[in-house]
Amino acid sequence: TESEAQEACDVVDVASVSMQSERLLLSFSIFIGFLVAISIWSDVIPALQLLGKGSIWPGTVSLSWFELFISVAIAVISYVAASNIPGLLELTLLSALKIDTGAKYAISTLSRYAIVAIGLILVGATLGLNWDSIQWLVAAMGIGLGFGLQEIFANFISGIILLFERPIRVGDIITLGDTTGTVTRIRIRATTVTDWDRKEFVIPNKDLITGQLLNWTLTDQTNRIVIRVGVAYGSDTRLAMDVLLKVANENELVLSDPAPIATFEEFGDSTLNLVLRCYLPNLENRLSCTTSLYSEINEEFKKANIEIAFPQQDIYI
Numbered sequence: 001t002e003s004e005a006q007e008a009c010d011v012v013d014v015a016s017v018s019m020q021s022e023r024l025l026l027s028f029s030i031f032i033g034f035l036v037a038i039s040i041w042s043d044v045i046p047a048l049q050l051l052g053k054g055s056i057w058p059g060t061v062s063l064s065w066f067e068l069f070i071s072v073a074i075a076v077i078s079y080v081a082a083s084n085i086p087g088l089l090e091l092t093l094l095s096a097l098k099i100d101t102g103a104k105y106a107i108s109t110l111s112r113y114a115i116v117a118i119g120l121i122l123v124g125a126t127l128g129l130n131w132d133s134i135q136w137l138v139a140a141m142g143i144g145l146g147f148g149l150q151e152i153f154a155n156f157i158s159g160i161i162l163l164f165e166r167p168i169r170v171g172d173i174i175t176l177g178d179t180t181g182t183v184t185r186i187r188i189r190a191t192t193v194t195d196w197d198r199k200e201f202v203i204p205n206k207d208l209i210t211g212q213l214l215n216w217t218l219t220d221q222t223n224r225i226v227i228r229v230g231v232a233y234g235s236d237t238r239l240a241m242d243v244l245l246k247v248a249n250e251n252e253l254v255l256s257d258p259a260p261i262a263t264f265e266e267f268g269d270s271t272l273n274l275v276l277r278c279y280l281p282n283l284e285n286r287l288s289c290t291t292s293l294y295s296e297i298n299e300e301f302k303k304a305n306i307e308i309a310f311p312q313q314d315i316y317i
Contacts, residue, residue, distance in 0.1 A: 031077075067126055067127065067128070068127075070126050071123050071126045071127050074119060074122050074123050074126060075119060075123050077119070078115060078116060078118070078119025078120075078122070078123075079119070081115050081119075082112045082115040082116045082119070085111065085112075085115060106163045106164075106166060106169070106186075109163055109186065110163055151204075151206070152189065154206045155188075155189045155190065155204050155205045155206050156188050156189065156205075158204075158205035158206045158208065158209040158210075159186065159187065159188050159189065159190075159191075159205040161205075161209055162186055162191070162205055162208060162209070163186060167208075167209075167213065167215065167218070168183050168186075168191070168208065168213070168215055168218075169183065170183050170184065170185070170186060171183065171217075172215055172216070172217045172218065173215075173216040173217050173283055174193065174213060174214060174215050174216065175213075175214040175216070176193070176203060176207065176208065176211060176212075176213050176214070177211070179193060179195065179201050179203070180195060180196075181193040181194050181195035181196065181199075181201065182194050182195075184200070186205075189204065189205065190202045190203060190204050190205060191203050191205055191208055216283055217282075217283065221281065221282040221283060222255070222279055222280070222281060222282075223279065223280055223282075223283055223286065224277055224278070224279050224280075225276075225277070225278050225279070225280060225286070225289065225290055225293070226275060226276070226277050227244075227275070227276040227277075227278075227290070227293055227294065227297070228265075228273065228274070228275050229244070229273075229274045229275075229276070229297060229308065230268060230270070230271025230272065230273050230274070230308065230309045231271060231272050231274060231301075231306055231307060231308060231309055232271065232272070232307040232308075232309035233270075233271075233272060233309070235272060235306050235307060236306070237264050237272055237274065239304060239306065240274055240301070240304075240306050241262035241263070241264065241274060242262075243297070243300045243301060243304055243306065244260075244262040244274065244276040244297065245260055245262045245276075246300065247276075247293060247296040247297050247300055248260035248262075248276060248278045248293065250296075251278075251289065251292060251293060251296070253280060253281075253285050253288075253289040253292075254278045254279065254280065254289070254293075255278070255279040255280065255281055258279050260276065260277065260278035260279075261276075261277045261278075262274065262275070262276050262277075263275050263277075269311065270309055270310065270311045270312050271309040272309075276293070276297075278293075
């Protein structure tokens with residue numbers, strides 16, 4: 001059911017956040033141990049100044065072994081921080097704030113992007129990279145995006161739009177084409193949607209932005225159930241509509257505001273077509289409520305001697 005799928009997603013998120021926190025604690029312990037080792041071998045540190053003299057290779061870029069070491073250290077720290085700090089942030093600070101799951105996920109994901117961007121800038125500054133030395137790389141990337149990577153670039157930009165504009169959020173129930181399920185992850189390139197059979201669909205972010213998307217829970221989870229019933233010709237349609245309204249009003253899951261509506265829609269080939277429309281507060285019990293309404297309608301029609309018609313043909317000889 002929808003509620004079970006949502007609970008499963010929440011459990012996976014908590015387990016993932018806990019694992020990230022453990023990795024961050026381990027990394028922090030290693031960093032503290034490294035600082036302790038430096039303090040113990042502080043007498044040898046002046047000898048390491050020789051690493052800052054001279055270049056690793058001759059050329060226009062002067063790079064020492066010390067600068068290379070610092071760059072690698074910054075890259076490693078940035079990777080560890082980007083992998084684990086968002087999880088710790090979600091477990092400590094964001095869990096105390098009164099914001100929904102989608103907002104928490106967006107904040108943690110954007111913080112991961114920010115950490116990666118800051119790490120790349122620091123690594124570039126340490127290596128002495130400036131615009132003059134990387135403009136050829138930017139030009140080459142522009143050509144590559146224009147030809148072979150335009151879809152990947154479009155999915156990346158679409159992922160940023162999804163996180164900022166938030167037409168969908170983690171935990172939302174959406175329908176895209178023939179796929180209906182719960183949004184479980186929003187990544188740089190694609191979004192993962194888990195349907196009610198626990199199958200995971202990886203959907204490119206571009207399709208979510210440019211395609212026709214139905215979000216069942218964007219601003220309001222109230223949804224309508226439409227039940228179509230065909231009764232036999234000669235049946236009392238007013239009595240049948242009263243029975244439909246009675247069944248809907250007695251169901252504890254059906255909202256009284258908006259009130260249920262029963263209508264006589266058309267004269268069919270073999271049936272008089274009636275429609276019951278009623279509203280539910282959320283999607284959690286939609287299937288069970290639909291089943292309950294159909295069962296009660298069948299029982300009440302039997303008691304009232306109202307025949308539910310079936311297609312038939314009369315042949316005159």
